[in-house]
Amino acid sequence: MTGWTAPALVIAAWLVIGAGVGIQLERKGHPSSTAISALVVWPILMSLINTIPTATGPFSEAIQRAFHSLNLTIADPLAADVPWSGELASLHQSLIDADARLAMVDRLLSESDDSDASKGLHKAREHAATELQAVLAGLADLRIQIGLYALEGGEQSVQAELGALQARARALSEVRTTRWTG
Amino acid sequence: MSDVARLTPTLTAPRMGTVGTAVGGLLLLGTASALGTGYLDIAVRTLPSAIIIAMGAAALTSPALLVAHQLMALKAPPEHVVAALGQGVVRLGSLCAGLTPFIAFFALTSGLAPILYALVLVAACLLASLSTVRALATLEQHANTQITAGPAMAVLGAVWVGLTGLVALRLAVAVFAAVV
Amino acid sequence: MSTTLLSLIITTLRSPGMVVDDATSDAQTAWLVPRLLLITAVGGAVFGAVVGAHHGGIQVLYAAIKMPILFLVPLAVGLPAIRALFATDDSAPPWRRVAMAGLVGAARTGILAAAASPFLWLAWSLFRDYHMAILVLAASLLVIGGQGLLTLRHALPKFRWVHVAPLAVAFVLMGLTTAQTGWVLRPFIARPSAQITFLRPIEADIGDALLRATRSATGDYGREGEEWAPSSSGLMTRGLRGRDFDGGE
Numbered sequence: 001m002t003g004w005t006a007p008a009l010v011i012a013a014w015l016v017i018g019a020g021v022g023i024q025l026e027r028k029g030h031p032s033s034t035a036i037s038a039l040v041v042w043p044i045l046m047s048l049i050n051t052i053p054t055a056t057g058p059f060s061e062a063i064q065r066a067f068h069s070l071n072l073t074i075a076d077p078l079a080a081d082v083p084w085s086g087e088l089a090s091l092h093q094s095l096i097d098a099d100a101r102l103a104m105v106d107r108l109l110s111e112s113d114d115s116d117a118s119k120g121l122h123k124a125r126e127h128a129a130t131e132l133q134a135v136l137a138g139l140a141d142l143r144i145q146i147g148l149y150a151l152e153g154g155e156q157s158v159q160a161e162l163g164a165l166q167a168r169a170r171a172l173s174e175v176r177t178t179r180w181t182g
Numbered sequence: 183m184s185d186v187a188r189l190t191p192t193l194t195a196p197r198m199g200t201v202g203t204a205v206g207g208l209l210l211l212g213t214a215s216a217l218g219t220g221y222l223d224i225a226v227r228t229l230p231s232a233i234i235i236a237m238g239a240a241a242l243t244s245p246a247l248l249v250a251h252q253l254m255a256l257k258a259p260p261e262h263v264v265a266a267l268g269q270g271v272v273r274l275g276s277l278c279a280g281l282t283p284f285i286a287f288f289a290l291t292s293g294l295a296p297i298l299y300a301l302v303l304v305a306a307c308l309l310a311s312l313s314t315v316r317a318l319a320t321l322e323q324h325a326n327t328q329i330t331a332g333p334a335m336a337v338l339g340a341v342w343v344g345l346t347g348l349v350a351l352r353l354a355v356a357v358f359a360a361v362v
Numbered sequence: 363m364s365t366t367l368l369s370l371i372i373t374t375l376r377s378p379g380m381v382v383d384d385a386t387s388d389a390q391t392a393w394l395v396p397r398l399l400l401i402t403a404v405g406g407a408v409f410g411a412v413v414g415a416h417h418g419g420i421q422v423l424y425a426a427i428k429m430p431i432l433f434l435v436p437l438a439v440g441l442p443a444i445r446a447l448f449a450t451d452d453s454a455p456p457w458r459r460v461a462m463a464g465l466v467g468a469a470r471t472g473i474l475a476a477a478a479s480p481f482l483w484l485a486w487s488l489f490r491d492y493h494m495a496i497l498v499l500a501a502s503l504l505v506i507g508g509q510g511l512l513t514l515r516h517a518l519p520k521f522r523w524v525h526v527a528p529l530a531v532a533f534v535l536m537g538l539t540t541a542q543t544g545w546v547l548r549p550f551i552a553r554p555s556a557q558i559t560f561l562r563p564i565e566a567d568i569g570d571a572l573l574r575a576t577r578s579a580t581g582d583y584g585r586e587g588e589e590w591a592p593s594s595s596g597l598m599t600r601g602l603r604g605r606d607f608d609g610g611e
Contacts, residue, residue, distance in 0.1 A: 280446020282442070284440060287435075
């Protein structure tokens with residue numbers, strides 16, 4: 001078709017690069033939907049080639065749900081001046097990390113026999129899972145504190161709640177560090 | 183005079199690599215425009231046109247700015263003025279690199295590329311000049327205790343930009359005649 | 363943070379800036395990109411199908427395929443320029459943030475386009491005239507696309523007066539690119555008598571076409587017997603081709 005040769009070559013080159021990026025993403029373990037998207041928007045996804053996707057743990061959906069609700073609460077103009085100071089992002093990351101560790105332990109447990117070491121690992125896993133669930137429940141309480149803050153003020157209670165949650169989340173990784181370092 | 187120490191802007195001349203990237207940006211824009219000409223000989227002559235027009239105008243008129251700066255006894259160190267001019271060229275180069283896909287798209291799909299190329303080059307030069315004049319005015323303001331120093335530099339910068347624009351236009355006419 | 367497609371659609375409409383903010387981590391980007399593309403594709407396809415319904419038949423399918431492309435191509439062409447326009451001497455807006463803002467804008471456009479489709483369908487029954495339909499489509503795209511374009515502000519530095527000039531240039535660039543993409547991908551609304559094709563040869567440009575559509579819509583069809591033919595290229599090439607035909611100089 002008249003005049004389409006050069007644009008067709010550019011489109012073909014775009015798709016070839018996209019296919020290459022998609023294949024790389026697939027090899028790195030990214031979901032197929034992400035790899036297929038690379039055909040169209042490879043410039044955005046190219047940076048993901050060098051990252052290994054975080055394992056999705058048993059609580060990943062619960063974590064995403066909890067933070068989605070919390071973000072919607074923060075987005076409300078009435079809660080606009082809630083004192084945040086950016087701690088929420090680190091709390092989120094701590095929980096994602098803890099969830100990824102649980103996923104790894106689950107994989108190990110599914111491959112191991114009924115030895116004493118396995119039982120110990122299973123017990124530790126249950127403890128970590130309970131702690132993680134407690135932090136998630138705390139996030140629901142934090143939303144209530146924000147509601148109270150919007151009505152009555154008192155930023156200390158919101159910060160105290162957030163501080164307590166961060167301490168619990170930190171404890172999840174500190175226990176791990178202690179164990180590894182002996 | 184205020185007791186509070188004023189912050190001096192840290193202005194250093196761009197490194198050769200950065201200037202090389204800027205030249206690359208200008209070359210890329212010329213290449214994109216060359217795609218739209220449809221003839222190899224014209225495309226080859228179009229390639230360096232952005233470099234010749236923009237860098238040529240900057241090289242021809244920068245000494246005049248430095249001379250006028252000294253003549254008006256403005257206080258900013260000349261090396262800082264040179265650095266600000268260098269940053270302006272780098273800004274122009276990165277702008278041209280960003281505008282390359284736009285010109286390439288029109289070169290591939292329409293006959294508008296030469297007109298848009300000229301318009302885009304003028305717009306990029308104007309934006310880079312504005313940012314350079316702003317940087318020069320800030321520089322002078324920080325180097326001087328007189329409150330009128332910044333505006334004086336801004337006026338000098340504006341006049342310089344106007345004259346540089348005319349020189350660039352003259353170069354563009356010469357380049358167009360050589361290309362076509 | 364969105365966890366389902368529905369919540370992503372809601373957040374994209376209510377607070378698109380939050381979706382752009384969410385895409386800071388690699389994991390979230392990998393989750394968001396395919397879903398935003400899906401929303402753009404489905405929304406654009408629905409709108410395109412309605413646009414194609416003006417002519418009917420296979421044009422419904424053709425327009426449904428091409429409309430999402432119309433939403434995405436301007437991003438690839440215009441975003442590098444917008445990023446460069448808002449770069450300062452020592453920093454530029456993060457590339458991923460600009461790209462994600464563009465993608466969120468495209469998804470927002472897709473959702474709005476799908477929602478506006480029934481009204482466009484209604485308009486087709488009011489404006490059967492081909493040229494008027496093109497102007498209605500251009501106006502709808504201007505309104506819908508404008509909303510998507512505004513999403514880009516979430517990736518740009520906080521507004522200051524020095525940003526007026528780059529903003530004006532950015533709007534002109536995106537407008538021109540979208541219009542030209544639409545022209546290249548035509549026909550969306552095929553002429554009643556035209557033979558339907560997926561794409562037409564690349565000829566003339568959008569400025570020429572809009573001028574002609576406006577004149578025709580106002581009943582100015584030019585001199586009797588004079589048929590409009592698209593010019594094959596622009597200033598430089600047209601002049602040179604003329605020189606070549608004359609035997610060169």
